[in-house]
């Protein structure tokens with residue numbers, strides 16, 4: 316049993332079963348109290364912002380089909396929003412959360428009630444703050460089990476547990492980020508990685524209870540829900556001497572895939588089966604970063620937790636757990652093998668076939684760049700060429716609006732908040748992944764825009780994400796709000812429509828909400844825009860998001876009540892006081 320995350324959440328009510336012939340849905344209602352918490356991780360007391368006094372915050376446990384109501388009380392000193400990462404938010408967009416995209420923040424002292432249904436997905440998602448970098452400590456798991464009368468398409472696990480990978484600073488991440496953005500540089504790297512909030516044995520923490528422990532019964536099979544909640548790091552994850560069978564990613568079932576290593580970008584979840592079939596003893600679970608960019612600073616330490624079999628007899632000597640050998644930090648072939656070999660489970664009750672015709676065909680470059688140092692009192696910034704570090708999609712470097720959210724502007728027909736001119740193609744054709752272009756001054760500057768891509772309700776959208784080598788090549792975990800997408804193909808170099816489209820898996824592609832676009836390469840996604848609203852799409856590395864690696868899909872109303880965005884709830888946070 317997880318020491319810190321297995322809260323029973325709220326209460327479950329059977330609905331009046333009058334008209335329901337299918338299994339009844341329930342209501343999960345609870346509250347989040349977001350406030351200061353003093354914790355000690357690396358020999359130092361640190362005030363963090365946390366939900367209900369725990370790190371990670373409480374796990375939201377629901378059954379598929381349940382209605383969720385979360386009353387969020389912001390008792391922190393910061394503006395706050397909560398995003399329910401991976402939840403479709405069908406016709407409940409006002410609850411999606413990204414600050415100034417769907418809502419204005421909940422001010423300190425304020426509250427807002429998020430209401431949504433968790434329908435059509437089973438597995439593991441998570442919630443996190445979507446305002447500044449508060450998500451460094453404001454995060455928790457969402458566990459979605461099959462509704463009554465349904466079951467998993469795999470062996471019934473004996474027990475389930477959640478493994479949340481996180482990142483820890485011996486300082487206030489908000490202050491670090493503010494200072495870096497003011498100077499146009501990257502923020503200081505973190506001091507530790509964590510599993511369920513604890514750095515583990517490889518970090519000096521001056522205290523014994525520094526590690527998460529999972530006790531297992533020999534012979535039993537466990538469902539582990541692994542979540543990457545880190546800000547800026549992708550991870551390799553292993554358990555010594557144990558293979559894992561992937562059965563789901565991002566709350567979508569996959570065909571069983573046996574592996575000894577799991578690779579997760581920030582935002583991604585992976586459900587694995589683990590059978591306790593090794594000799595009694597202690598085994599480390601361990602994670603360290605997958606670093607695809609060359610020449611950048613990173614923390615190369617390993618975070619650990621312990622998988623513990625019952626000891627036969629009382630041992631007088633301390634047993635040292637067995638440590639798995641993790642792939643090298645830059646082991647891109649291992650990362651690519653893992654993420655390209657996953658396939659979707661077409662027999663899942665939630666599976667729908669891949670749409671064969673495409674209405675919106677986009678090629679979108681993603682990567683870094685620079686923006687002008689001006690706009691502050693500084694004439695010299697800390698980025699390359701004394702400019703500010705920036706990032707963009709199709710050379711539009713996304714800037715959040717400040718007066719109202721894009722969704723509200725869409726709903727109220729307010730002009731001047733955003734433009735709907737996000738391009739379908741890169742404005743400039745060049746050799747995108749050629750590193751000889753990395754510091755080409757003619758290519759690097761990227762203008763700030765608040766531009767979105769408008770699409771018709773229910774249209775099929777295909778996006779080829781094309782990494783660029785500008786500033787440097789790197790794997791970017793791209794996250795789409797509001798939808799799952801199919802990952803049709805991935806590869807290295809510049810996408811070639813003639814040859815690469817032949818590699819599309821239109822039969823059983825993996826379905827997910829976040830895809831790590833291979834370093835110096837591309838990935839093709841497809842989804843049906845069957846949910847009206849404004850859906851953020853962005854890199855889930857928090858260092859790249861405020862630099863502008865984002866845009867949004869504005870999905871128009873469909874003309875029927877069931878395809879029209881409802882009005883915002885009465886307590887929707889106001890933007891101005």
Ligand SMILES: *[C@@H]1O[C@H](CO)[C@@H](O)[C@H](O)[C@H]1NC(C)=O
Nearest residue numbers: 350351352362363390391392
């Ligand atoms: C919360 O912590 C911040 C930062 O340490 C501090 O400025 C603030 O006064 C604290 N607020 C409360 C209510 O304790």
Ligand SMILES: *[C@@H]1O[C@H](CO)[C@@H](O)[C@H](O)[C@H]1NC(C)=O
Nearest residue numbers: 322324345346347348367373
């Ligand atoms: C958070 O704390 C509040 C107040 O103690 C409690 O009512 C609520 O149930 C807690 N929420 C969760 C998800 O544990």
Ligand SMILES: *[C@@H]1O[C@H](CO)[C@@H](O)[C@H](O)[C@H]1NC(C)=O
Nearest residue numbers: 340381382405406407431432
């Ligand atoms: C959510 O589910 C409830 C029933 O549990 C239903 O009354 C409500 O209309 C649903 N909301 C949306 C936005 O679909």
Ligand SMILES: *[C@@H]1O[C@H](CO)[C@@H](O)[C@H](O)[C@H]1NC(C)=O
Nearest residue numbers: 555556557558559573574575
């Ligand atoms: C793990 O799986 C690999 C093949 O995927 C196999 O070679 C290896 O023996 C397995 N290890 C264990 C401990 O089962």
Ligand SMILES: *[C@@H]1O[C@H](CO)[C@@H](O)[C@H](O)[C@H]1NC(C)=O
Nearest residue numbers: 506507518519613614615616
């Ligand atoms: C491990 O972390 C410490 C700080 O906690 C740092 O000094 C050290 O360089 C790190 N080691 C590696 C290999 O990154």
Ligand SMILES: *[C@@H]1O[C@H](CO)[C@@H](O)[C@H](O)[C@H]1NC(C)=O
Nearest residue numbers: 648651652653654655656657
């Ligand atoms: C896994 O991916 C690698 C790299 O794309 C490929 O070479 C290999 O054949 C794949 N294996 C399976 C079992 O699909």
Ligand SMILES: *[C@@H]1O[C@H](CO)[C@@H](O)[C@H](O)[C@H]1NC(C)=O
Nearest residue numbers: 497498689690691692693694
């Ligand atoms: C610029 O400097 C002036 C005078 O020192 C100060 O009042 C102002 O706040 C500064 N502006 C910014 C954006 O730092």
Ligand SMILES: *[C@@H]1O[C@H](CO)[C@@H](O)[C@H](O)[C@H]1NC(C)=O
Nearest residue numbers: 494498499500695696697698
């Ligand atoms: C800005 O960044 C540069 C390069 O990292 C550094 O030398 C400089 O001290 C920074 N300035 C401030 C005000 O932080």
Ligand SMILES: *[C@@H]1O[C@H](CO)[C@@H](O)[C@H](O)[C@H]1NC(C)=O
Nearest residue numbers: 724725726727728729872882
């Ligand atoms: C926004 O404009 C549309 C179409 O022009 C109209 O149907 C709708 O009522 C307007 N909404 C508001 C809130 O004014």
Ligand SMILES: *[C@@H]1O[C@H](CO)[C@@H](O)[C@H](O)[C@H]1NC(C)=O
Nearest residue numbers: 710742743757758760761762
């Ligand atoms: C991006 O736009 C800027 C400003 O128009 C231009 O200088 C630059 O060449 C463009 N870069 C790319 C990669 O399109």
Ligand SMILES: *[C@@H]1O[C@H](CO)[C@@H](O)[C@H](O)[C@H]1NC(C)=O
Nearest residue numbers: 670772773774843845873878
């Ligand atoms: C969306 O399009 C698909 C395929 O054309 C169609 O089957 C479905 O009924 C449409 N859905 C809505 C809500 O219009």
Ligand SMILES: *[C@@H]1O[C@H](CO)[C@@H](O)[C@H](O)[C@H]1NC(C)=O
Nearest residue numbers: 394419420422717889890891
């Ligand atoms: C909090 O949000 C409001 C807009 O809703 C904004 O005016 C204010 O500046 C924000 N405060 C901070 C500290 O960002």
Ligand SMILES: [Cu+2]
Nearest residue numbers: 398400582794
């Ligand atoms: Cu997200």
